[in-house]
Amino acid sequence: MTLKKILKSDIKELLRQSAKEWEVYAPVTAEEGDTLFTRLPKEKGKLEKALQGINLKDEWVVISPKDAFFPQLEDMFHFDKEKIIDTPSPSKKLIFGVRPCDAKGILFSDEFFKKNYEDKYYLSRAKDKLMIAVGCLTPPRPEACFCTSAKTGPFLESGFDLQLVDAGGAYLVEIGSDKGSEFVNAHAKLFKNSEKDEEDKVKKIKSKAAEAVNLKVDFEKALEIMKGKNDFTENYERIGERCIYCGGCLYVCPTCTCFNVLDDKKGDKGVRRRNWDGCVFRGYTREASGHNPRDKKSLRTTRRYEHKLKYDYSATGMSGCIACGRCLTSCPVKIGMSKFIEEITTGKRTM
Numbered sequence: 001m002t003l004k005k006i007l008k009s010d011i012k013e014l015l016r017q018s019a020k021e022w023e024v025y026a027p028v029t030a031e032e033g034d035t036l037f038t039r040l041p042k043e044k045g046k047l048e049k050a051l052q053g054i055n056l057k058d059e060w061v062v063i064s065p066k067d068a069f070f071p072q073l074e075d076m077f078h079f080d081k082e083k084i085i086d087t088p089s090p091s092k093k094l095i096f097g098v099r100p101c102d103a104k105g106i107l108f109s110d111e112f113f114k115k116n117y118e119d120k121y122y123l124s125r126a127k128d129k130l131m132i133a134v135g136c137l138t139p140p141r142p143e144a145c146f147c148t149s150a151k152t153g154p155f156l157e158s159g160f161d162l163q164l165v166d167a168g169g170a171y172l173v174e175i176g177s178d179k180g181s182e183f184v185n186a187h188a189k190l191f192k193n194s195e196k197d198e199e200d201k202v203k204k205i206k207s208k209a210a211e212a213v214n215l216k217v218d219f220e221k222a223l224e225i226m227k228g229k230n231d232f233t234e235n236y237e238r239i240g241e242r243c244i245y246c247g248g249c250l251y252v253c254p255t256c257t258c259f260n261v262l263d264d265k266k267g268d269k270g271v272r273r274r275n276w277d278g279c280v281f282r283g284y285t286r287e288a289s290g291h292n293p294r295d296k297k298s299l300r301t302t303r304r305y306e307h308k309l310k311y312d313y314s315a316t317g318m319s320g321c322i323a324c325g326r327c328l329t330s331c332p333v334k335i336g337m338s339k340f341i342e343e344i345t346t347g348k349r350t351m
C-alpha cells in the first residue's frame with residue numbers, strides 16, 4: 001500500500017482547500033465540549049471558526065457521520081395535484097477523520113440501502129463520497145469500544161480511500177483507492193513522500209493500538225450461534241423488561257436504518273418526509289388495523305438483536321453491529337451489544 005505523509009500543521013489548510021470542492025464533514029469539538037461530526041461551512045469566516053474546533057484526537061464522537069447520507073429528518077419529495085418534485089441531494093461528500101468502526105458503518109449502510117430496493121435518497125447522497133479515516137491509537141471509550149472483536153478497528157484493512165496513522169507531528173497516510181490517490185495528487189504540495197522505515201513504523205503503531213483495546217467479546221462465535229436455532233427467550237424477556245424504550249441506543253447507532261414516512265399537507269400541496277424510527281418502539285410495527293405483530297417488549301428486543309447479528313449478516317455478509325460501543329454508553333440502564341454478545345457466548349448474565 002502506498003504511504004504518504006502530511007504534517008499535522010497542514011491539516012487545516014487541507015480542509016480549507018477541500019471545502020472549495022467538497023461538502024466536508026469532520027469531527028469538530030463544540031463550545032459545550034462534545035465532539036460531533038459537523039458539515040464545514042463554505043463561508044470563509046465561519047469555516048475558519050469551525051476549523052479551530054477540528055479534533056482528530058482519540059475523542060469520543062457522540063454520533064457517527066451516518067446522517068450525512070441518511071439524515072435524521074429529510075424531505076423526500078414535494079407534491080401537488082399535478083406533479084411530484086423529487087428532492088434527492090447528490091453532492092460530493094468528503095468524510096474526513098471518520099473512525100474505522102464508523103467507516104465500516106457507512107460501508108454497511110451502502111449495502112443495506114441497495115439490498116432489496118435501491119433507496120435513491122440514500123444512494124444519491126452516498127455515491128460520490130471520499131472517506132478519509134483516522135485510526136484510534138487508544139480506544140476513545142475503553143469501557144465500551146470492542147472493535148478488535150468485530151475486526152472493525154482500531155485501523156481499517158480496506159474500504160477507505162485514505163487512512164491517517166498518527167505518528168506524532170505528522171500523519172502517515174495510507175492510500176486505499178484510486179479516488180484516494182487522486183485526492184493526494186490534487187493536494188500534492190501538502191502530501192510528502194514517506195521515509196523507508198515508516199512502513200514498519202505504521203505496523204508497530206497498529207499493533208500497539210490493537211493491544212490497547214481491552215474490551216473483548218467472542219464476536220465470531222456470536223454470529224455463528226445466531227445463525228443456528230437457539231432459544232434466547234429468557235435473555236430477550238429480561239432485557240426487554242429492563243429497557244425503558246428511550247431509543248437512545250438506536251439514534252446513536254451508526255448502522256440503525258429504521259425510518260418512518262409521513263406527509264405534511266396543506267390544501268393541495270405537501271411534502272413527504274422521513275425520519276429516523278426504531279424497532280424497539282411499539283408503534284414501529286403497529287399495522288393500520290391496530291394489530292401489532294411485535295406487541296410484547298421481548299419480541300421487539302428479539303428483533304433488535306436478531307436483525308443486527310443474524311439477518312443483516314446473512315443478507316449482506318456484514319454484521320449490523322460495527323462494535324462502536326455507543327449503545328452501551330448512551331443507555332440509561334446499561335444495556336449494550338457487547339454485553340448481549342457476552343451473554344450468549346459465555347452463558348453469563350451481564351444485564
Ligand code: SF4
Pocket residue numbers: 249252253254255256308320321322323324325326327328337338
Ligand atoms: S449495536 Fe451498539 S455497538 Fe453495535 S454498531 Fe450499534 S451502537 Fe455500535
Ligand code: SF4
Pocket residue numbers: 242243244245246247248249250280327330331332333334335
Ligand atoms: S438506550 Fe437502553 S433503555 Fe433506551 S431503548 Fe436502548 S436499550 Fe432501551
